[in-house]
Amino acid sequence: TVPSKPTVTLQPSWTQIYSGETVTVRCEIQGGEGAQWTYEWRAAKLNTPPTSNEYRIIRATESDSGGYSCRGRRDYFFSEWSDIITLTVSYKPRPVLTVSPSWLSPGASVTLNCEVEHPSAGWSFYWYKAVPDLSEKSSSYELLPDGSGTAQDSYIIHGQTHTAGYVCRAGRGDPEYHTDHSQPKFVWSADVHSAASLTVSPDRVQHFTSDSVSLTCEGNFPEWRVRKFSEDGRLSDCRRMTGSTCDINTSKSDTAVYWCESGSGEFSSAVNITVQNDGDGPILVSPVHPVTEGASVSLSCSLRTQKILSNVFFYHNDKLIENDPRGELKISAVSKSDEGFYKCQYSGRESAQSWMSVKGADSSSSPVWLMVGLVCGVSLIIILLLLLYRCRQSKCSCFTRWIQSESHSPGSSTNHGVNQDETHEHNSVHPGTDEPREVTYSLIKLQNLRKKKKHHKAEQSAVYSEVKTGAAEDSLMYAEVKQPKKEKAKKNKGTSSPAADAAVYSEVTSGSSLSQ
Template sequence: MLLVSHFSILDIPQAVLRVSPQRWLTEGDAVTLICEVNGSSIGWTFSWYTVTVSDNRYYHLLPDRSKGTGGNYTVSSAALKHTGVYVCRAEKGKPTIYTWYSNTQLVRVTGFSPPVSLIISPSRAQHFTSVSLSVRCEDQNNSDRWTVRRYTDSWRLLEGCSSVWGSQTGSTCTINSTSISDTGVYWCQSESGETSQSVNITVHSDVILESPVHPVTEGDTLTLRCLYKNTSPLILTADFYKNGSLIQNQTTEMIISNVSNSHEGFYYCKHPERGESPKSWISVRGVSNESCLSHSESQISLLHTLSSVLAVCPYLLATVILIFKCCRMRGKTSDRLLISNIHSEGE
């Protein structure tokens, strides 16, 4: 007898994946992947996967703690190797009901002192479509052991620089003709898992905001411009916004001197006829520990010098007084001898 199932494709539940507390990690941080079905994990058994495009198998089951109840996958101490794109899937019952694969979540882990820098040319966070874009990995040894990797908003996959979207020469990846699908997160990575800090790149067709690629250091000057494709001049007057609020209107550039943490936020520009640019997050970092240490060491050195001088001063003062007294005594003795000689000659 043929059994007909009334379970349609529309009835397949959807798994939802989220990351806590954040997706951008430093080595040693803790991170938890949380998988839920209809807002709950009760009664479901979960599987965890990484997603790549290196071969035809896009989903790779995690070998450790790959299944379990509770819907949580926790890494207590993140390492460089944990950088990747993750998805989850759930199942329950007999016969088994499977969910769809969940949404993807990118988890990025960097070291305390990244050994390599990511250089973007042109040096800005937003770029026009149909232009050339260069992404270069640069370390102190000028080595070629780095590969540019990215996670794009369109494909939601972790990709290395390849002929599909770019061409790698040494440690430089070149996109000959950018498209909106190139929008995403870019970084450098070695075979051993070392990584650079990540950079958000946005590609847009008409209006873009010229903003810095990397975080701005406290105390520096931040300059923002609104750029328009296929116009002359390239920079025109526009309104500038932060977190949705107008902060400066009808100007060719916005300059913020002495940047502080209060200036962090999402910025964009808007032209009344040509439209508005995408939003870019401007991040502000404090003065490096090395600079603070150097400044502290200079102050300590100065204090040591002053202390030494002050410690020696009493002895110097006493020496000067003794020399002065000796000179006066010698002067008086000489005067007495001179007077004595005069009296002797007079007699």
């Protein structure tokens, strides 16, 4: 029986491998099982091919790249040569990490994607957070929760609030082969409530070439470094660092995102800096940090030699704001709709555009306003009490009205003829003095507010209250209360109830003595 044509297989089955990986090349002859075969191999590197059906490449290098084929020999019989299978060995790969979004709204979710050259070739992924290490002038990598050997090439971080750096790497095979770590990628937050912060002087996004710009790190940390991520994707440290301040003499290459890193691994908020390459063109003067909703902001346009005061047009997201040239764009109360890209135009020349971020109002100030409200409320009560006390001293009518608005005195023993559902009875109290008794009458009219089909003239009764205080002489006050009686009026108009007006006296003794 003539066996079939041999086949070369790879284990693992990847034709693209990387330096350092291990792969086994195997020759299989269908129909030749049980026979005593010896094998011949053709390979660029094989000067003395093995005679077994397997060829194992340990820690492959680029020189192991090439085509592999085999044939079998049994006594004097030779099989055909197999088809050639090509193996490619490349340098150890470095995956590419992307983050989305790169500029963060605090509390949002961030998605990391790790891309390897051959994504279908059995990779698993590892996810790390970059932690600054100022002593080594580098960063260490801290494995993220559940970030070890995930099958998916993406990883989601929920509730991200501050600037942070991330890296990834991939692994495959048994024993597992790992790629290099990716270049770190950053998600930047402009939130200024982190433990570290960055200030820029002068406080604007855009600068002219050769401007002197200072970036200062602030926070309770002894060590700092300022880092930047350039437009070309390069990550570098500040070259002129004095204490916690980085000084820059700007050039076009300084257009980048900047942030601070502390010796204990804290990241500050990040800022954009743009350097104007055209020395004669204008720049937009706009704030570096986000503007709080409700706050006012002013944008202007400037030349290298002077601030432009007129004939300036401003654009928001490439749309002309108003066809009315002026020197400044003033927004009295910023809202979220004002967020976006701004640029200015002067004499037909435009500035670069810069993003103005708008953040929500700081809710942390509400306890302060609560305390202010409480203090104001207590102060108002004290003032009112002082005024009422003065009114009592001068026996002014305002005190009488106020005391009549209080609920009826607990010393009132009789409330005859009062409709409790519709009216309230009030007794006025005047403190006693050393003077002879004084009598004050106050007339209160109580009306029935309920609507009735027929209106009858209400009969009246009078209630008098005598109030005694703890002073040597008693001061008497009588309050006459007119009210509708509970009894139904007679059907004949103009007639009243046969009951005569009743006078009731109640004596109230006060437990304190106040001077008049």
